[in-house]
Amino acid sequence: MREPMWQLVAMLLFLLALPALSAGTENDAPALWITGLLAVTAAAAVPVVLKFAPLDDEES
Amino acid sequence: MTESTVPINVGTWLLAISVIVLLVVLLAVLHWKAPQAGPVGMFLAVVVAVVFFQAPWETIAVATGKGIWDAVFILLVIWPSLLLYQVGVASGAFEGLRQGLSRYSRNHVFLVLAFGWVFASFMQGIAGFGAPIAIVAPLLLAIGVRPVYAVAIPLIGHAWASMYGTLGVGWIALLQVVDIDDELGTALATAALLAPVTLVSGVTIAWMAGKGPALRLAWPLILIVAALHGGIQFVVMYWEPLLSNFLGGAAALAALYPLSRWSRFSRAADDITDRPAMRDDGESDAEEAEEPAVMSLPWALLPYALLTAVSVLTLTIPPVEDLLGRFELGFPFPEVTTGYDVTTEGESTYDPIAPLTHPGFALIVSVVVTWLAFRAQGFFTAQRRKEGEQPIFSGLVTNAAPASLAILSFLVLASVMEHSGQIEVLAEGIDAVLPPWLSAFSAAFIGILGAFITSSSTSANVLFGQLQQNIATGAGLNPTGFLAAQGAGGSVGNTFAPANIVLGTSTAGIVGQEGRVLRMTLPWTLAVGVLLGLLTLFFV
Numbered sequence: 001m002r003e004p005m006w007q008l009v010a011m012l013l014f015l016l017a018l019p020a021l022s023a024g025t026e027n028d029a030p031a032l033w034i035t036g037l038l039a040v041t042a043a044a045a046v047p048v049v050l051k052f053a054p055l056d057d058e059e060s
Numbered sequence: 061m062t063e064s065t066v067p068i069n070v071g072t073w074l075l076a077i078s079v080i081v082l083l084v085v086l087l088a089v090l091h092w093k094a095p096q097a098g099p100v101g102m103f104l105a106v107v108v109a110v111v112f113f114q115a116p117w118e119t120i121a122v123a124t125g126k127g128i129w130d131a132v133f134i135l136l137v138i139w140p141s142l143l144l145y146q147v148g149v150a151s152g153a154f155e156g157l158r159q160g161l162s163r164y165s166r167n168h169v170f171l172v173l174a175f176g177w178v179f180a181s182f183m184q185g186i187a188g189f190g191a192p193i194a195i196v197a198p199l200l201l202a203i204g205v206r207p208v209y210a211v212a213i214p215l216i217g218h219a220w221a222s223m224y225g226t227l228g229v230g231w232i233a234l235l236q237v238v239d240i241d242d243e244l245g246t247a248l249a250t251a252a253l254l255a256p257v258t259l260v261s262g263v264t265i266a267w268m269a270g271k272g273p274a275l276r277l278a279w280p281l282i283l284i285v286a287a288l289h290g291g292i293q294f295v296v297m298y299w300e301p302l303l304s305n306f307l308g309g310a311a312a313l314a315a316l317y318p319l320s321r322w323s324r325f326s327r328a329a330d331d332i333t334d335r336p337a338m339r340d341d342g343e344s345d346a347e348e349a350e351e352p353a354v355m356s357l358p359w360a361l362l363p364y365a366l367l368t369a370v371s372v373l374t375l376t377i378p379p380v381e382d383l384l385g386r387f388e389l390g391f392p393f394p395e396v397t398t399g400y401d402v403t404t405e406g407e408s409t410y411d412p413i414a415p416l417t418h419p420g421f422a423l424i425v426s427v428v429v430t431w432l433a434f435r436a437q438g439f440f441t442a443q444r445r446k447e448g449e450q451p452i453f454s455g456l457v458t459n460a461a462p463a464s465l466a467i468l469s470f471l472v473l474a475s476v477m478e479h480s481g482q483i484e485v486l487a488e489g490i491d492a493v494l495p496p497w498l499s500a501f502s503a504a505f506i507g508i509l510g511a512f513i514t515s516s517s518t519s520a521n522v523l524f525g526q527l528q529q530n531i532a533t534g535a536g537l538n539p540t541g542f543l544a545a546q547g548a549g550g551s552v553g554n555t556f557a558p559a560n561i562v563l564g565t566s567t568a569g570i571v572g573q574e575g576r577v578l579r580m581t582l583p584w585t586l587a588v589g590v591l592l593g594l595l596t597l598f599f600v
Contacts, residue, residue, distance in 0.1 A: 004457050030118075
């Protein structure tokens with residue numbers, strides 16, 4: 001998968017985390033908001049990982 | 061509500077500022093790309109919040125959710141802006157624009173000022189939220205401006221307009237969070253502080269276009285436009301602050317036509333040879349052997365005319381705005397607190413977005429109508445024959461995905477800092493060590509700091525408006541000057557806010573060069589901050 005597609009996936013992860021964070025905190029459902037936080041962590045890690053481990057098919 | 065007990069000392073202040081220092085170092089010193097620097101800053105803000113500011117993870121979850129929602133507001137501008145840009149590239153609209161404008165006025169100083177200052181300010185008056193940067197950067201590229209300058213110029217050009225732009229949203233936000241005794245006086249003082257900012261913007265942009273000779277050429281235009289911007293904004297404050305910036309920007313835009321008929325601005329400025337902002341392969345090379353563009357100037361301007369028309373229709377006619385504004389979207393968040401009793405109230409619908417009055421709506425309508433019209437005219441096919449395949453959607457993802465990641469992480473970072481008390485420590489720490497006159501001088505810098513963190517003058521006002529009033533009252537000074545400095549500083553701070561820079565680098569096709577833009581706009585912002593600080597002393 002090319003870098004922009006990874007970045008798109010990361011962006012979608014950020015956006016998908018939003019309803020989980022809202023519903024989880026509003027309805028006192030820790031499992032839901034923890035899932036949301038994990039999704040955000042994974043999403044934010046993508047560009048950092050790509051910086052230090054660039055994809056083979058990408059120009060630096 | 062419980063009073064915050066967060067300790068204000070050197071240690072907590074250094075911890076809070078560390079996030080901002082890290083961002084600046086990563087972007088401007090180590091030349092990291094914004095989508096990479098943003099998440100690292102975000103992670104540090106979370107670590108500082110949890111470990112040192114006693115923020116529970118649930119508070120971090122709420123802050124993160126709100127930050128993402130804040131970013132959605134901006135993403136609704138950036139995605140259609142970038143789509144409009146890709147449609148323009150694939151249809152040859154930018155080439156049509158460049159060729160058409162060079163017949164209309166061949167003076168690069170006039171064109172750079174017209175797009176980068178006057179049109180960017182006008183767009184800020186109606187659309188805002190980064191749209192002027194995202195829209196103007198490719199227009200400047202089309203007339204031969206270097207990419208980094210194409211981003212820096214609209215950032216500088218639109219800065220004065222952020223406070224009262226988007227029909228006064230920054231002012232509305234300030235009124236929401238601060239109980240202002242003298243509303244008119246504060247509005248006038250803010251307008252008085254912003255008037256020299258637009259003049260400095262015009263002078264700076266002319267200097268970029270051709271240094272001293274460009275200034276000697278453009279000074280009548282600069283004075284006329286600055287007087288219209290600053291003068292009309294100031295005078296309209298007596299009647300309706302929400303329309304002040306829009307009317308000033310519209311008057312200046314209208315003034316461009318008679319100015320362009322003046323031979324001073326219609327003929328090429330060939331005697332200006334030192335042109336820092338312009339590409340070396342400027343107009344002359346392009347003119348010699350080029351094929352005619354696939355579309356004429358009026359067609360190339362269609363999306364911007366549509367954008368203006370839809371924005372004016374949906375935002376300046378109260379019954380239409382009321383009707384369209386009834387439909388709102390938002391997420392609920394509960395009240396959260398920290399171990400230091402930094403409490404953030406719950407909201408049944410946090411910062412609802414009205415999609416039909418959002419600037420992104422006008423952009424989407426413009427893109428769809430433009431795409432249909434260009435398709436019907438065969439511009440895409442003609443451009444494909446001329447330049448080969450230029451896929452719209454893969455180009456959109458390539459530019460928009462990294463820009464979106466940067467904006468999401470910056471806004472989450474800002475939200476985490478706010479919910480954990482880091483922003484409170486930053487601002488109160490500055491206040492605690494400064495004598496009253498220096499507090500007044502630094503009021504604009506607090507506004508600038510707020511805009512840097514949040515990339516929004518509106519959010520900066522929400523963050524620091526009440527604090528500025530408290531500082532003034534505590535120091536026994538007139539709050540009018542502090543609030544005006546907050547508004548003006550928040551407006552100017554947009555110039556070097558990372559998320560705003562990313563908006564420009566994405567549509568200028570130079571994602572990853574945010575640090576170069578930052579190094580260009582940072583000194584300007586600090587210099588204007590000093591000017592605002594000195595002027596603030598007259599109002600306190």
